[in-house]
Amino acid sequence: MRLREYRGQRVRFRPALDEDRVALIPGVGYRPDELNLCSEVEPLLENVPPLRGPNALKYVWTHHRREALTEILPAAPALVYMDTLQNRVDAHMVKKHVGPRPDPAQLKKDIIEHAAALGFSHCGVTLLDRRFVVEGSDEGFPYPRAIVLGMEMHREWLMQAPNYRLRRYPDYDVYRRAGGAVHRLANFIRRQGVSCSARVPFNGAAVYPVHAITAGLGELGAFGGVVTPEFGPRQRFCMITLDAELPLDSPRDFGLAEFCEKCLLCVAKCPAKAIPEKPLWWRGVYKRKVNDLKCWAFFTAWHTCAVCINACPLHRYGPLEVLDHYERTGEVKGYEEIMAEKPAYRGTPGSEELLEIVRESELKGGSPGSRMEGHR
Numbered sequence: 001m002r003l004r005e006y007r008g009q010r011v012r013f014r015p016a017l018d019e020d021r022v023a024l025i026p027g028v029g030y031r032p033d034e035l036n037l038c039s040e041v042e043p044l045l046e047n048v049p050p051l052r053g054p055n056a057l058k059y060v061w062t063h064h065r066r067e068a069l070t071e072i073l074p075a076a077p078a079l080v081y082m083d084t085l086q087n088r089v090d091a092h093m094v095k096k097h098v099g100p101r102p103d104p105a106q107l108k109k110d111i112i113e114h115a116a117a118l119g120f121s122h123c124g125v126t127l128l129d130r131r132f133v134v135e136g137s138d139e140g141f142p143y144p145r146a147i148v149l150g151m152e153m154h155r156e157w158l159m160q161a162p163n164y165r166l167r168r169y170p171d172y173d174v175y176r177r178a179g180g181a182v183h184r185l186a187n188f189i190r191r192q193g194v195s196c197s198a199r200v201p202f203n204g205a206a207v208y209p210v211h212a213i214t215a216g217l218g219e220l221g222a223f224g225g226v227v228t229p230e231f232g233p234r235q236r237f238c239m240i241t242l243d244a245e246l247p248l249d250s251p252r253d254f255g256l257a258e259f260c261e262k263c264l265l266c267v268a269k270c271p272a273k274a275i276p277e278k279p280l281w282w283r284g285v286y287k288r289k290v291n292d293l294k295c296w297a298f299f300t301a302w303h304t305c306a307v308c309i310n311a312c313p314l315h316r317y318g319p320l321e322v323l324d325h326y327e328r329t330g331e332v333k334g335y336e337e338i339m340a341e342k343p344a345y346r347g348t349p350g351s352e353e354l355l356e357i358v359r360e361s362e363l364k365g366g367s368p369g370s371r372m373e374g375h376r
């Protein structure tokens with residue numbers, strides 16, 4: 001077993017079997033040896049290809065100009081704080097604490113309440129699984145327990161997706177809101193004398209969905225992200241690892257993943273055909289592995305997408321109503337209407353260029369066997 005060193009403590013790269021929470025996820029095919037081997041010899045790579053390296057700013061300006069000043073730039077303080085100041089603030093605040101360390105169960109209760117007050121819709125506790133932390137990013141996740149936090153995206157904005165006319169990403173603002181709130185929550189934890197490290201959404205250094213699922217917040221949706229009983233696919237996640245033994249939550253079966261197998265609207269509507277029709281084995285997990293190359297090619301060409309989220313009946317009508325409808329009628333609510341909606345990009349200028357990009361990416365990246373997990 002490989003061990004890494006971090007701040008003088010030894011970080012176990014593979015979980016021991018009794019800590020392997022992926023094994024607990026209901027309905028997910030899983031081969032631990034394969035996942036362990038892949039993580040060992042080919043650790044995951046950072047998951048947002050256009051944002052890697054020196055071209056990141058150029059990419060944001062070229063493709064997301066419209067949102068850059070109003071939605072992306074306001075998220076910058078949280079990112080700067082995360083990378084430059086957080087550790088120093090942590091040491092300072094934790095040192096100032098006097099008195100005994102808090103009781104873990106009470107601390108968890110307080111954290112859940114505080115997270116809700118800060119606007120988080122979801123909060124659960126799980127063990128950090130280092131097989132889903134990308135290579136070279138362990139420093140951002142120094143502790144073995146993780147609080148996973150979800151925040152709802154703007155429903156009305158997503159209802160307009162894909163907004164090809166405006167070429168506008170449906171909701172960057174959630175990164176600003178959740179990015180600020182996760183740091184405020186981290187400071188709340190530090191004031192109780194507990195060290196922690198916060199990671200904003202869109203950080204790309206760990207795969208959040210698997211942690212959200214093992215923390216019992218939702219299930220793996222066919223589109224590769226998490227579907228929750230509150231909003232379906234309409235939320236973004238972030239994480240805090242902390243130095244306290246908070247009671248763990250367990251993965252739960254809400255019946256949503258099972259419903260996905262009857263629905264598959266996101267698979268049918270994805271304009272880049274990035275979501276495979278059938279699940280496949282990928283790094284030891286049996287799932288619909290989204291082909292990031294195709295998804296990003298489309299996203300970049302059109303500066304927008306999220307068709308998979310907006311096509312989802314769980315998002316449009318609410319999970320309770322959709323599951324109830326399915327139980328009564330055996331049908332997917334809104335299926336015909338959503339299927340009949342015309343893909344708005346067809347016939348608009350540049351659609352041929354786009355389709356060419358998709359065809360090319362299909363040739364280059366037809367196999368999803370890369371080290372890029374993506375968020376899905």
Ligand code: SF4
Pocket residue numbers: 269270271272273274275290294295296298299305306307308309
């Ligand atoms: S964001 Fe668009 S291209 Fe990417 S998987 Fe979803 S529908 Fe497909």
Ligand code: SF4
Pocket residue numbers: 221222223227232233259260261263264265266267308311312313314
């Ligand atoms: S569109 Fe259908 S298959 Fe896709 S995530 Fe939503 S419920 Fe699941």
